[in-house]
Amino acid sequence: MIHGFLVLADSVSTDTSSGKVHMLGAGWSLTGPMVPPSAVAGFLRIPWDEAGRQVQFRLHLVDQDREPVKLLHDDGQSRAIVFEGALSLQNAQPADELSKNLPVNVSFGLSIPPLPLPAGQVYQWMFDIGETEVAAVQFAVRSQDVTVADEPHSGEPE
Known part of the structure; x- marks a missing residue:
């Protein structure tokens, strides 16, 4: 089974x-x-017995109800925020006997432009292989009326 995790x-x-x-x-x-x-940085651990097959992957953004987040495009159409592709390590071989005991490590990084996401919501990037969720990471967008507290003073008390 392929395992993974995402980092924002x-x-x-x-x-x-x-x-x-x-x-x-x-x-x-x-x-x-x-x-x-x-x-979004992603890290996958693929067992050697699964490394040779081609798999379809999908990184997509969902809201707190796990519904796809959609953006309005210039053509007037709303589309989900999705990055899709295929992954195959057909020629991958363990370097030595010791390496056979470890999964194949695959990593990726994806730059995301500023997104016009509504404030006061929780979102989640999800990474699927085929129909299976392999990794996910949540984040929240602060509300407009929330202010970040000032840093504590390092000098003498006021």
Whole structure:
């Protein structure tokens, strides 16, 4: 079975030669009320016996009711926020006997432009392989009327 997890970040960069994902501002779960550019980093663990088959994947954004989040496009149509593709590691082989005991690690990073998401809501990025949810990460968009508290003073008391 393929396992995975997602991490929210301010930005990501993927090093294709090493398979590493470099993240800045990683691990947040609260944003807004205006949603800035962001990124999703994904990490998959694929057993060797499943590495050779091609799988369809889908990263999509849903609201707190798990309904697809849709954006209005220039043509007047509303479309769900979805990134889809296929993944295959047909030529992957363990480097040695020890490597056979570990799953194949696959990582990715996806930059997301600012999204006009309604404030005061919880959202979730979901990563599916076929019809199976493999990973998900939630975040909330602050309400317009919520203010962030000032940083504590480091000097003498007032």
